[in-house]
Amino acid sequence: MSLRFENVSLKNFGPYRTIDSLNLETEAEAPIVLIHGENTLGKTSLFRALRWCLYGSLLPQQVPAHANRELSKYLNRPAANDGENLMEVTIRFIANDQPYQLVRRANFEGESPRVTTDLRIGPTVVQQASIEAEIGRLLHPQISEFFLFDGELLKDFYDRLHTDRERDFIRGSIDTVLGIPALQLAQRDVAELAEDVVQRQTKALRSSSDRERFNRQLRELKNQQESVEKDRQEIQEALQSAGVQLKRVKEDIAAVAELQADAREQETLESSIEGGKHEEAKIREDMRRLLATGWLAPAAGRLREVLEKVESQNNAAEEKQRAIRAAHDRVDVLRERIQGGVCVTCHQKLPPPDESTSQQLKEAEEEVARLGATADGGPNLQLERRINALIDTTTVQRYREKQEQLHTIVSAQFDRNRRLSVLKDRLKDNDAAKIRSLGDEQERLDSVIDRYEQQLKMFKPRLDGIATEQQKIARQLPRLRGAQPALAAESAFFEYVRILLERTIEQYQERTRMEVEKAASEMFIKLVRDSQGYKGLRIGRDYRVDLVGHRGEPVITSEGGKQLVALSLIGALKQAAVRGGPVVLDSPLARLDLDHRANVLQTWVPWLGNQAILLVQSGELTEHQARSIMGSRIGQEYRIYRPNNDPEEALIERTQ
Amino acid sequence: MVHQTNDDSGHGRAGALEALREVAGERDILNDYRTAHGAFQAEDYEQLISIAWRHQFNDDRTKFKRELQELREHVSLRILAKLEVSE
Numbered sequence: 001m002s003l004r005f006e007n008v009s010l011k012n013f014g015p016y017r018t019i020d021s022l023n024l025e026t027e028a029e030a031p032i033v034l035i036h037g038e039n040t041l042g043k044t045s046l047f048r049a050l051r052w053c054l055y056g057s058l059l060p061q062q063v064p065a066h067a068n069r070e071l072s073k074y075l076n077r078p079a080a081n082d083g084e085n086l087m088e089v090t091i092r093f094i095a096n097d098q099p100y101q102l103v104r105r106a107n108f109e110g111e112s113p114r115v116t117t118d119l120r121i122g123p124t125v126v127q128q129a130s131i132e133a134e135i136g137r138l139l140h141p142q143i144s145e146f147f148l149f150d151g152e153l154l155k156d157f158y159d160r161l162h163t164d165r166e167r168d169f170i171r172g173s174i175d176t177v178l179g180i181p182a183l184q185l186a187q188r189d190v191a192e193l194a195e196d197v198v199q200r201q202t203k204a205l206r207s208s209s210d211r212e213r214f215n216r217q218l219r220e221l222k223n224q225q226e227s228v229e230k231d232r233q234e235i236q237e238a239l240q241s242a243g244v245q246l247k248r249v250k251e252d253i254a255a256v257a258e259l260q261a262d263a264r265e266q267e268t269l270e271s272s273i274e275g276g277k278h279e280e281a282k283i284r285e286d287m288r289r290l291l292a293t294g295w296l297a298p299a300a301g302r303l304r305e306v307l308e309k310v311e312s313q314n315n316a317a318e319e320k321q322r323a324i325r326a327a328h329d330r331v332d333v334l335r336e337r338i339q340g341g342v343c344v345t346c347h348q349k350l351p352p353p354d355e356s357t358s359q360q361l362k363e364a365e366e367e368v369a370r371l372g373a374t375a376d377g378g379p380n381l382q383l384e385r386r387i388n389a390l391i392d393t394t395t396v397q398r399y400r401e402k403q404e405q406l407h408t409i410v411s412a413q414f415d416r417n418r419r420l421s422v423l424k425d426r427l428k429d430n431d432a433a434k435i436r437s438l439g440d441e442q443e444r445l446d447s448v449i450d451r452y453e454q455q456l457k458m459f460k461p462r463l464d465g466i467a468t469e470q471q472k473i474a475r476q477l478p479r480l481r482g483a484q485p486a487l488a489a490e491s492a493f494f495e496y497v498r499i500l501l502e503r504t505i506e507q508y509q510e511r512t513r514m515e516v517e518k519a520a521s522e523m524f525i526k527l528v529r530d531s532q533g534y535k536g537l538r539i540g541r542d543y544r545v546d547l548v549g550h551r552g553e554p555v556i557t558s559e560g561g562k563q564l565v566a567l568s569l570i571g572a573l574k575q576a577a578v579r580g581g582p583v584v585l586d587s588p589l590a591r592l593d594l595d596h597r598a599n600v601l602q603t604w605v606p607w608l609g610n611q612a613i614l615l616v617q618s619g620e621l622t623e624h625q626a627r628s629i630m631g632s633r634i635g636q637e638y639r640i641y642r643p644n645n646d647p648e649e650a651l652i653e654r655t656q
Numbered sequence: 657m658v659h660q661t662n663d664d665s666g667h668g669r670a671g672a673l674e675a676l677r678e679v680a681g682e683r684d685i686l687n688d689y690r691t692a693h694g695a696f697q698a699e700d701y702e703q704l705i706s707i708a709w710r711h712q713f714n715d716d717r718t719k720f721k722r723e724l725q726e727l728r729e730h731v732s733l734r735i736l737a738k739l740e741v742s743e
Contacts, residue, residue: 133713179668182712186704189717189724489735493728496692497704500679508668508675 003095003138003581004611008053011088012076014045015650022652023636026611030635033613034626035652037640042650043615044150045074046640047586051148053089053104055141056115060150061169064115066251071106071113077648085109095138098122102135139581142173146574151587158545158562161569164450167543171509174543174576178512180505187501191467194494195222197487198474206482217473225466232459239452246445253438259427263435266423269416276413283406287399294395307387314379320371321378327368334361471495512576513539520545520565520572526603527564529595537568545569563591567600571607582611589620597621601629623655673705695734703727 004026010019024033037043048058056064058074075087085108092101101120106113119126119134126134139147160166175181195218202214296303333343337350337357474495478488521536524547528534534555538546547565549555557565567588574583589597597620605612616626626634637655679685680701686693704727711720 177668179672179709179712182708183672185712185717186708186720186724189721193721193724485736485739486732489732489739490728492689492692492735492739493695493732496689496696497724499685499689500676500704503679503682503685504672504676507679508672511675512671 002097002610003093005582005613006092006094006099008050008092009088009090010046010049011086012079012084013049013052013087013089014074014076015042015648016045016049016652017076017079017649019652022638024611024613026635028610030633031610031612032605032630032634033611033636033638034630034634035613035615035638035640036618036621036623036626036655037615037650038617039619040647041640041642043617043640044586045650046652047148047150047584047615048074049089050091050584051144053091053102054135054139054148055144056104056117057141060145060148060153063247066247068106068113068115069251071115072108075106075108078646080108087113100138102131140173140177142176143573145173146570147581147583149570149583149585149588151585151590154563154566154588154591157566157570161543161545161566164453164542165446168453170573171543174512174516174573175509177576178508180509183501183505183508187498187505190494190498190501191470194474194491194498195470197491197494198470198477201474201477201483201487201491204482204484204487205477205480207480210480210482214473214477218470221466221469221473225463228459228462228466232456235452235455239449239456242445242448242452246442246449249438249442249445253442259435262423262426266420266427269420269423273413273416273420276409276416280406280409280413283402283409287402287406290395290399290402294392294399296390297392297395297399300391300393300396303387303391307384307391310380310384310387314381314384317377317379320375324368324371324375327364327371331361331364331368334364467498471498510541513541513543516569516572516576519575520568523568523571523604523607524564527568527596527599528561529599537565539569560593560596564596567604571604574608581609582613583608584613584615586615587617587620588614589616592620598629601626605630606633669705669709672709673702676701676705691735691738692731694738695731700727700731 005024007021007023007025008019009021010016012018026033035043035046051060052058052067052074057067058070059067071087075085087106087108088103090101090103092099094100098121101118103118104115105117106115117128117131119131121134135141145153161170199218202211202218205211205214329345333345333350334357336342336344338353338361340350340352342349474491477483478485478491517537517539520539524537525531525534533549535548535550535552538548538552538554540546545565546554547557547561589600592600601621605614614621621629623637623639626637638652639655640650640652643649643651680693680696704724707720707723707727711717711723714720
């Protein structure tokens with residue numbers, strides 16, 4: 001089997017007014033279709049359009065009836081404003097070498113949308129009642145999580161794997177794809193037929209005591225069986241009812257999902273505003289303290305002027321004292337010279353005086369007298385120090401910094417309050433308590449469903465025990481007098497078929513589990529940077545997934561590791577479930593670090609098969625990076641853009 | 657290797673038939689159901705899976721039971737013959 005998308009056309013879906021035949025064809029050497037688009041441009045709308053066209057649902061595990069209630073949100077707004085009321089998605093694909101065309105339309109003329117589907121295989125129109133079964137036969141909706149994968153879910157996928165419900169879902173999906181329900185139904189019918197033969201054989205017995213004994217045993221077994229079946233039926237019904245309630249609650253939660261985000265933002269804002277108030281008060285207090293302790297700060301300018309004057313006076317006084325000292329030294333030297341002595345500073349013999357020496361001494365003494373007369377004391381250094389101490393050089397700077405901080409916080413508080421006001425308007429009729437109660441209700445229903453599912457599992461061993469007893473009787477009967485050979489042959493047939501079906505189901509499930517485990521392990525080892533420390537993944541019979549080290553011990557992994565485990569398992573499940581089919585991934589790389597992105601593109605994507613459609617934004621993969629990593633393996637490449645800067649309008653253009 | 661699951665006749669049929677044949681060849685099955693096993697021919701296993709797949713989406717199980725009874729009639733004759741021989 002091979003299934004390959006050829007092209008998709010959209011009319012009035014999401015931001016797309018018209019996409020006329022977006023070519024998705026790929027070849028073995030170039031199996032990748034890349035669609036680039038920044039956030040909010042319309043990648044997810046395109047992704048949901050494909051899911052809606054195939055299954056009538058917009059989200060994983062959503063039933064079409066629930067999707068219909070949300071459909072009006074997806075009708076292109078400008079088209080609706082122009083009076084158009086038809087939304088349509090068409091997928092053309094090849095399956096088993098035959099051309100298929102699937103069209104899903106929603107007409108919004110009435111109060112609720114009228115959804116119609118049209119499927120053609122070549123020129124043959126498939127009957128309405130058979131369309132879902134035909135699509136399910138090709139790409140079963142229960143396995144859509146493994147080939148229509150929303151990368152946003154990657155973060156939680158690993159944790160979901162560790163819940164009973166999710167494991168049951170995965171196992172159930174795989175079972176469905178493998179056709180296990182066909183075998184289980186057959187097994188149930190064969191058991192009924194076998195029981196019927198046993199009853200007929202019992203009636204044929206000659207000995208009335210044998211007849212009575214076996215009839216009694218069969219009646220007892222029948223009663224036990226009916227009692228167990230009745231209990232199981234009741235729990236099954238309660239489980240279904242809880243499932244319906246849970247779906248409703250989830251829808252309500254989805255409806256208030258934005259409000260939940262608003263409520264969370266409101267709580268954060270209120271806390272930030274409270275923190276901001278404290279911060280503002282503290283800054284104002286610091287400023288008050290600076291004003292109290294630094295009251296002279298404003299006089300710093302005047303004090304600096306005075307200081308400059310005092311410094312200048314002190315410098316002049318020091319200069320004059322140095323001149324007086326120099327004049328005194330000259331007088332001393334001249335006197336020593338006249339007396340034939342030595343220099344008072346260098347202690348060397350002075351030259352003998354000449355006729356001008358006495359005159360020079362006289363002039364020097366006059367200079368000393370003149371300088372002494374004009375001197376008015378030494379520099380006042382104490383005054384200079386006191387003025388310096390009065391000048392506050394830090395308070396003004398610190399005050400300015402505080403002023404800036406105050407300005408920033410006041411401005412942030414203003415923005416926060418304005419945003420809070422907007423949020424409060426939006427949340428007016430949906431208080432946080434009401435939103436929280438929905439979450440509580442979901443939790444309660446989840447727990448109820450888990451309990452019912454556990455109870456249902458308890459019935460199997462009881463029913464198996466009854467079946468074993470019935471088989472024992474079936475084997476004893478042919479040996480008794482009066483037993484009919486034809487009935488014995490009939491019984492042998494049904495008992496044989498019954499055991500074959502029972503073992504086949506176990507064998508088939510187990511083999512598939514081992515294949516998924518092997519494929520997922522190989523994929524993980526290729527994806528992880530340091531593969532030395534790991535043996536691979538271990539998938540239990542209950543589909544519990546563990547990462548195991550070399551000695552087979554469970555290993556705890558990082559967030560990045562969890563994502564690689566999830567990618568490996570999705571890849572392996574996709575291989576097991578939709579071998580040969582396409583895979584569409586919305587933002588698959590967004591949560592991976594840079595190193596792993598290239599590795600995933602080079603290793604993981606090629607494992608996915610002959611057609612991988614990747615919807616990416618530049619933050620996870622730019623056009624340039626895509627080409628350098630995948631090169632010629634890219635078969636088609638497109639870019640989503642907004643032609644008129646209008647968020648309700650998007651177009652797709654080919655880039656390669 | 658993971659078995660082809662989307663074949664012409666629906667998900668998993670080929671894999672199920674292969675598993676059924678493997679189970680039919682297991683030693684304890686041969687020992688415990690010798691007569692029935694000996695009466696089954698290769699196409700009977702195919703027929704069994706084919707009927708199961710054909711009616712897997714039918715809520716009304718009478719058609720499945722009727723077709724299975726048809727298969728049983730053929731095989732039962734062979735079982736009966738073997739039972740008579742063994743007696």
